[in-house]
Amino acid sequence: MSYIQLNGITRRFGNVTAVDNLTLHIEKGECFSMLGPSGCGKTTTLRMVAGFEDIDEGEIRVGDRLLSSHKENFYLPPEKRDFGMVFQAFAVWPHMSVFENIAFPLRLRNLSADEIRSRTTEALRNTNLLDDADISPMDLSGGGKQRVALARALALNPDVMLLDEPLSSLDPHLREEMRFEIKDLQRKFGFSILYVTHDQSEAMALSDRIMVMRAGHVEQIDTPLNIYRKPASKFVFSFIGLSNFLKVVKSGDAVKPTGSDDAVNLPAPADVFGQSSAAVLASRPSEIDFGDDGHVRGLVKRRTYLGEIVDYAIVVGDQEVRVQKTARSPGPGPGETCGLKFLYPHWYPE
Numbered sequence: 001m002s003y004i005q006l007n008g009i010t011r012r013f014g015n016v017t018a019v020d021n022l023t024l025h026i027e028k029g030e031c032f033s034m035l036g037p038s039g040c041g042k043t044t045t046l047r048m049v050a051g052f053e054d055i056d057e058g059e060i061r062v063g064d065r066l067l068s069s070h071k072e073n074f075y076l077p078p079e080k081r082d083f084g085m086v087f088q089a090f091a092v093w094p095h096m097s098v099f100e101n102i103a104f105p106l107r108l109r110n111l112s113a114d115e116i117r118s119r120t121t122e123a124l125r126n127t128n129l130l131d132d133a134d135i136s137p138m139d140l141s142g143g144g145k146q147r148v149a150l151a152r153a154l155a156l157n158p159d160v161m162l163l164d165e166p167l168s169s170l171d172p173h174l175r176e177e178m179r180f181e182i183k184d185l186q187r188k189f190g191f192s193i194l195y196v197t198h199d200q201s202e203a204m205a206l207s208d209r210i211m212v213m214r215a216g217h218v219e220q221i222d223t224p225l226n227i228y229r230k231p232a233s234k235f236v237f238s239f240i241g242l243s244n245f246l247k248v249v250k251s252g253d254a255v256k257p258t259g260s261d262d263a264v265n266l267p268a269p270a271d272v273f274g275q276s277s278a279a280v281l282a283s284r285p286s287e288i289d290f291g292d293d294g295h296v297r298g299l300v301k302r303r304t305y306l307g308e309i310v311d312y313a314i315v316v317g318d319q320e321v322r323v324q325k326t327a328r329s330p331g332p333g334p335g336e337t338c339g340l341k342f343l344y345p346h347w348y349p350e
């Protein structure tokens with residue numbers, strides 16, 4: 001049985017259904033990310049697990065504990081759930097030292113002075129904050145403040161860490177570094193992580209599995225590799241990396257890009273065409289080759305050098321396809337026609 005279970009949970013705010021009949025099962029020690037655009041329900045889901053938000057339907061269980069149940073009208077308050085939590089804003093207490101910031105929640109739990117000191121010191125050590133124990137967290141950088149929040153969560157020895165965009169206020173370099181620190185801590189302590197982000201590369205780097213969410217629903221739950229290689233929908237495809245969506249229309253036996261007389265030289269699965277006879281051929285700019293044996297023909301409108309890569313805008317019918325190649329392999333110049341070969345084509349209904 002899975003360790004964390006969200007069974008059919010729903011949360012409504014007025015006539016907005018923020019989370020709609022969501023079922024999620026997460027294993028012990030798993031790092032699970034919730035990824036999706038603003039307003040899709042990530043924070044609401046996390047807050048329901050934390051116990052800050054009521055649930056309108058369903059139940060939440062962790063291990064053999066029931067945390068929330070609509071049917072049984074049961075609700076365990078956040079402080080009894082014993083989860084570690086880190087949120088986006090630097091939630092440090094400015095008037096307490098770094099040490100006290102970490103020790104304070106332990107004091108609220110009436111632990112002995114020895115236990116508090118040893119747990120706090122250990123958490124400081126694990127987050128490289130030992131030398132900063134006595135200063136104010138306000139004298140630390142953004143990364144340092146988030147480390148304090150992380151240490152505070154760690155000191156509770158949680159089985160589950162709830163992290164809501166914990167790195168989004170940090171600069172990109174630090175953000176990347178802290179990803180690895182979080183991952184290392186997880187390996188060391190074995191807690192499960194429920195991680196909220198709208199940064200796909202962060203989700204990819206950290207997670208065992210990712211849920212891509214849209215308007216309170218699951219679009220796909222899968223490993224990072226499968227989310228990238230086998231996106232279940234056009235929405236998931238568009239959310240991960242750069243994407244081209246070439247609209248095509250079936251005419252007789254041929255499939256043509258809109259505005260083009262040339263047929264697409266690739267077999268299209270019949271079931272992607274709805275009644276409109278239209279579908280979408282999805283591709284990544286970096287997964288298109290130039291060549292005379294291409295699947296469609298196009299005209300180079302623009303070629304831009306971006307350092308390591310060259311970015312091409314290719315006109316196909318009445319649409320544009322973006323292609324990216326390394327600067328080392330020469331491609332066609334503006335005004336030239338070329339063939340485009342889709343190395344990993346995906347087809348979706350229009």
Ligand SMILES: Nc1ncnc2c1ncn2[C@@H]1O[C@H](COP(=O)(O)OP(=O)(O)OP(=O)(O)O)[C@@H](O)[C@H]1O
Pocket residue numbers: 013016017018036037038039040041042043044045198
């Ligand atoms: N307390 C609230 N009262 C009313 N509506 C709310 C409340 N909290 C969330 N919502 C609404 O629920 C939906 C989901 O919000 P949520 O904060 O869970 O999204 P999110 O995926 O975390 O977005 P973001 O990436 O912007 O943080 C949104 O439409 C939001 O406006």
Ligand SMILES: [Mg+2]
Pocket residue numbers: 042043044
């Ligand atoms: Mg949010």
